[in-house]
Amino acid sequence: MPPEVNGVSLGSVGPGSQSALRRDNVRRVVAVLGEQGPSTQAQLTRATGLSAGTVASIVKDLDSSGRVTLTPTTSSGRRALNIHLVDTGHVAVGLDIGRRHVRALVVTPAHEIVADVQRPLPLGHDAETGILAAREVMSKALEDAGRTHSQVLGAGVGLPGPYDPATGRIGSGAILPEWVGIDISEALSAALQVPVHVNNDANLGALAHLGWGDQETGENFVFVKIGTGIGTGLVMDSKLYGGYRGLAGEIGHTIVVEQGLVCRCGNRGCLETVASTSSMLRALAAAPHPPTTTDELVSAALSGDVATRRVVEDAGLSIGKVLGQMASLINPQTILLGGPLSDLGDLLLEPVIRGLLRHTVPEIGGTISVRVSGLRDRAEALGGAVSVLSAADPAELYGPVAV
Template identity: 45%
Template structure:
């Protein structure tokens, strides 16, 4: 039996080795300037290797080097240069496009928001996004060359082999289009595409209040319901890029037929679409998901009752999700997450009822700490984590 290729090993190539060594120097320099001799001592790399890497970093404008003295001897002091680099996140929703720009140090520099009509096409939305992208860069005083990449969030599972949206209900007009080439042409920058719930999880982990947490789940409750999973600080993407698809988990309490063809799926009870359908059946005048919290906060009993049912159903699915993943934290995002008593509380109680001991006693449930911005910030994080 030969040794399995399990633990990912750094390829032995010179370029991979150099990247690894460069990353080690950057980590040390992130804490402050150091001499080349200090860098050599704290990494075990030879002085010649350190000198070569520093020379490359200086050439690339990533570092500066100046002569100094250390313990009475001449030395080269190395400092990281303040960077003009930013990453841009684009969050495309069923009825909006939102852009944010942030630095590698997780500083938010600016944001833009444009409402879109339901049924917007990929082509039209792309044009709007590019216009807003230019306006955003102008606002924050950056050129296109300063953008290290553009992360784009799409509501729906994405086949990472073909970069296409798979399932049609949320953005049917977008299904099957190979998005990456068009996006890279439009922005003239490297682009990465992610599912909205996955990006929500990344956004919470990189820009949220819970950055000490390395195992978290972000549950996006919108027209669809999906989960983003961060394990050990990284996104759990699944073998083909599809993961966290809890929207069609079957509920014991429902047998409503779902768009997927099964019965009793979570989305038939707990998506904002199903809530709006139910409120209309109950004679309420509602048109967008923002109407749901508005009604509930005005004391509408039907809205409060439906939200509680939805919370309980999502809690059941969250309990199973937590049993499987054992996270520290479940973050709830989307337009209903602001409703603590009406939605988050029944969700949490039901999650605890459906989870095993230890999980039940330890997992926390909280609304998203970055609200509407979370997923766009996650799209930024998709670029930053790639570059790190």
């Protein structure tokens, strides 16, 4: 008798058999659902390259076996069904470690956030302090989610700085200079006791939009993380682009002011010296009521403080200038602004757009959609979770693959 999976006969199981081909096709559909979250059959057809009939048959089998649920939605103005994977208990953890904070999200393979925990970190903390805090926040998030350590598929960790995957270390000039030279992957793996995927936080922000964001970003887009540092995650042809050593997108060290302030990277007049949250707070130090934190800066701008709004506008124009130059090189469809200044909305968005249009040709600038990320300050941690889910075997995530 041929073997069975979920009560379905496998028949011939050789690598060239129809059953093997069917299993591979199911894995492709399940993998896309795991990476992109709930999707319509039309979206699955485009993402997998399978025929519409094959996708429809697979979805029907998955629905019959209880591995997906279907909910009504609208796609391109037409009624459709969103296909959701059923939660099996496995989770991915996304960790965002910044200069002043650490955040942990617990996410199911069906793209449901089941816990979100964050806590402050002391300015200038060393790697040991940051990693210990990450472990504690991850444990608290798992407790809140009602999940055990054994259910964790892995942890995707975002760090603010040029992370070199070839060495597993943060490069010099990083926002966390106390972490430079440490084998981050090894240290995190030992502390968290789960498989670890480390990347630059802006790259993970872009990855979050690949696997979690809306469908309107297109196949070529830029995610901009504006915080203590400024970096970008580049997506080209629906793939994260890291460059030769995974260090592409470090626009924060593009020189915008000749003979300007000395940057932490050693150059003068870098974008971060005029447009990061730290530089904005420094510029407002002489104001009558100077903000001392990013939250206070955002609150002051939203409440109409003239000095704060001027500083935000100047920063936005500078960021737009650099993005305009970048757009001339890679011609993205969408630019998404993320990071702790997201709540500023149009106060930041409008000067960025003006700066971009001023520094690129109309044929490029006029076709780019520039907007604030809908994922707000969760993008980096969500991207960490997506990196884990993308690397996992669908059979591990959801049990045996039916055919």
